[in-house]
Amino acid sequence: MTRATGADDAVRDDGGKRRGGFPMFSAASEDGGPHFGRFVSAMRDLQDLAVSAAPDPEVFGAAADKAEELAAMLRPYAAEEGRSPANRSIGLPGRGSLLMLPWMLTGLEPGRVTAAGVFRRYHLGGNGAAHGGVLPLLFDDIFGMVTHAQGQPVSRTAYLTVNYRNVTPLEKELTVEATVDSADGRKTYVSGRLWDGGTLLADADALMVRLQPWQP
């Protein structure tokens, strides 16, 4: 493995507000406060039920009333990117973002990141297996983290290839690993593997390219 060098050479830091073409975000203090984790957990339960419940039609009417009421409660607090605790709460599954899979980091070091978690009913593709589209999401996120840990924090995915080796089960604790395979200037080549115990479910590789200061 080659350690990237010169990562800061092309990086602009506008008084700590931007790095490369990216705004700088900090971790959310205390993961969004005492209620945020419970809120996100309840929302994930709702996601599962929204794609699986089959009640009498009037139940959906009552549920829609409550969902609209909840949205109206939160709408006044919609904030610009980087202000919400979602995606910045590193102590919560998926950093507290509903878009991210509800997985937790289990290891983070230069060149290697590991995580563990489950795919839930919300992630169903068909016949009890995870949707193929959620695996690139998992790999892309952990590839971003391993590139970050490698000292190339402001990189974007140029390509990402997934090989689906076995169907990925729901509601079963799985593990994923990402490693840096090589680095060449702005380019970081990474790979990852998704495991069910000793069974390889999928592997992936990607190229992460460090942004130039003017790139979004």
Ligand SMILES: CCCCCCCCCCCCCC(=O)SCCNC(=O)CCNC(=O)[C@H](O)C(C)(C)COP(=O)(O)OP(=O)(O)OC[C@H]1O[C@@H](n2cnc3c(N)ncnc32)[C@H](O)[C@@H]1OP(=O)(O)O
């Ligand atoms: C608070 C806590 C948070 C902490 C954790 C945060 C984790 C978050 C994780 C989230 C992470 C989410 C991450 C995401 O999801 S990022 C979102 C998904 N990705 C994008 O949107 C990227 C869109 N594309 C671009 O912006 C540009 O194309 C980039 C920047 C990628 C390159 O455009 P640029 O104009 O700069 O590049 P260049 O032409 O000078 O090329 C440079 C070099 O690269 C080589 N090359 C380029 N493309 C390819 C290719 N496809 N195959 C093979 N090679 C390729 C090229 O040959 C050249 O090599 P060389 O000739 O120099 O040898």
